[in-house]
Amino acid sequence: MVDKGDVKPRTRQVSDLIFKYMRPEHLPQIWCAGCGNGIIMRDVAQAIENLGLSRSNTVIVSGIGCSSRAAGYLDxxxxxxxxxxxxxxxTGIKLANPHLEVIVIAGDGDISAIGGNHLIHAARRNIGLTVVVMNNNIYGMTGGQYSPTTPTGEFGTTAPYGNIDRAFDIAKLAYGAGASYAARGSAYHVQQTISLIQEGIRHRGFSIIDVASVCPTYYGRKNKKGSAVDMLKWQRDNAVQAEKAKTMTPEELKGKLVLGAVSQSLHPEFTYEYGKLIERLYEEKEQREEQEKADMARIGKVTGQIKNSGEAPVSSPAGRERNELRLAGSGGQGIILASVILAQAAVLAGKYTAQSQSYGPEARGGQCKAETLVSDTPIGFTKVQNPTFLMCLTQESLSHYGKSVGPDCMVLIDSALTPPENLRPEQVVKLPILETARTKVGRLQTANIVAVACINTLIGLTDRSSMEQAVLMHIPKGTESLNLKAFEEGVRLASESLGALKGDGK
Ligand SMILES: Cc1ncc(C[n+]2csc(CCOP(=O)(O)OP(=O)(O)O)c2C)c(N)n1
Structure with missing residues (x-):
């Protein structure tokens, strides 16, 4: 907005209203002599004045076309x-600040041809915009091409033999799409159009006021409509008020200009609904954060108890910089969860990780495979290519995946299994994982947690506390003691085996 303090109206004909709301630096304007757009722009300004809208709270948005110049002229x-x-x-402006009065001024081509999709979806959402269409039935700015509101049989630069399309009724189109206020005015019917625009602005929801303009230069000339005054007179003589139109037959209404408004309240206004959604999500986020805090406190308490249980800390072998772990077994053994827990622990320990799993037939009681990558440096390709560690809990998965591992891959298997011949005895670690879960912990289902502890103890993936926390984050509530026992047994199992490997146990 500019300060117009030192600019004075040049003639007494320049109304106070126009002077108040226009940007004089944009004069002279480009609309042709007799164009109806100036009248409609004034109607908008008058409606704003009558409603006492604050300037700083009012936004005018336009597209491109003769009509769209209004956004430049209005201050x-x-x-x-x-x-x-x-x-x-x-829409973006209104969503960013729903308290603004956002008024769109558009041409018929702008709003119902290239912008037609935006129109119907804004109407469907019932977003609180007010759209004023300067409908001159033609593309004015680009030289008189026919538009979606050019009546059938009429002429345009691109309809030299007469338009064979049927015209859109913009107000009905928007209403049908869900606009909650749709009206039609005309350049001739100034007072009524001002009222309709006012109602549209006051209306809470999407409102559209389709105002018949006059374009003597293109539409008028190509269709022999006479002068601008003749075109305005046509509007005067052919206008029918909506109430009266209800009593007329379609035949009688042919070629008439029906004026008035319809409104409906199908849905709440969009930004209001959006605001409610945001509020709800914030509340849910707060509740989630509270819950997480409580969970973390609970986990901390449980892990604290374990750490203080007097058990000697397990010394892990120096870990690799990048571990590619493949875990396999049968559906129901908790292989995927074990893989997720390993990845979770890596996150808690501040490492890079990627986790994936196979579904398909493997998930239905057959073979099951999951992979976890853990690295001190960014991972890049997120699939396991050369496993550095393989764990198998069934003979089938061992036969399948054991065949393809390299000589440096450590292979952890349940004691009941027989390793394939390609594996060197030194690379295979056999531990009674299932038996330990069943007899020492008392629940076979905890075998995956026994396995997680074994894996971490064998290869030093993360520190023990991160691993325990990860276990507690992923098991069902109420099973903490059971699973921490399973973890403990796994640590013991693997430590004994490490001791045996180093010769400590002998
Ligand atoms: C993406 C794009 N396509 C085409 C144009 C060219 N163009 C400018 S205005 C216009 C038509 C304007 O007609 P209408 O919306 O009815 O407004 P009027 O000029 O009659 O007020 C067109 C096609 C453009 N500027 N941008």
Missing amino acids: FNTIHTTHGRAIAFA
Whole structure:
């Protein structure tokens, strides 16, 4: 907005209203002599004046076309956007600040041809915009091409033999799409159009006021409609008020200009609903954070108890910089959960990790495979290519995956299994994982947690506390003691085996 303190009206004909709301530096304007757009722009200004809207709270948005120049001439917060996209820009503005009065001024081509999709979806959402269409039935700015509102049989630069399309009724189109207020005015019917625009602005929801303009230069000339005054007189003589139109037959209404408004309340206004959604999500986020805090406190308490249980800490062998772990077994053994827990522990320990698993037939009681990558440096390709560690809890999975591992891959298997011949005895670690879960912990289902502890103890993937926390984050509530016991047994099992490997136990 500019300070017009030192600019004075040049003639007494320049109304106070126009002077108050226009940007004089944009004069002279480009609309042709007799164009109806100036009248409609004044209607908008008058409606704003009558409603006493604050300038700083009012935004005018336009696309491209003769009509769209209004956003340049009117002195509010204005934005002259791209052809057809005024509603999209206006939607962004309204969502960013729902308290603003956002008024779109558009041409018929702008709003119902290139911008037609924006129109119907804004109407469907019932977003609180007010759209004023300067409907001159033609593309004015680009030289008189026919538009979606050019009546059938009429002429345009691109309809030299007469338009064979049927015209859109923009107000009905928007209403049908869900607009909660749709009206039609005309350049001739100034007072009524001002009232309709006022109602549209006051209306809470998507409102559209389709105002018949006059374009003597293109539409008028190509269709022999006479002068601008003749075209305005046509509006006067052919207008029918909506109430009266209800009593007339379609035949009688042919070629008439029906004026008035309809409104409906199908849905709540969009930004209001959006605000409610945001509020709800914030509340849920707060509740989630509270819950997480409580969970972490609970986990801390449980792990604290374990750490203070007097057990000697297990010394882990020096870990590799990058571990590619493949875990396999049968569906129901908790292989995927074990893999997830290993990845979770890596996250807690501040390492890079990637986790994936196989579904398909393997998930239905057959073979099951999951992979966890853990690295001190960024991972890049996230699939396991050369496993550094393989764990198998069934003979089938061992036969399948054991065949393809390299000589440096450590292979952890349940004691009941027989390793394939390609594996060197030194690379295979056999531990009674299932038996330990069944007899020492008392629940076979905890075998995956026994296995997690074994893996971490054998290869030193992360520190013990991260691993325990990860276990507690992923098991069902109420099973903490059971699973920590399983973890403990796994640590013991693997430590004994490490001791045996080093010769300590002998
Ligand atoms: C993406 C894009 N396509 C085409 C154009 C060219 N163009 C500018 S204005 C216009 C038509 C304007 O007609 P209408 O929306 O009915 O407004 P009027 O000029 O009649 O007020 C067109 C096609 C453009 N500027 N941008």
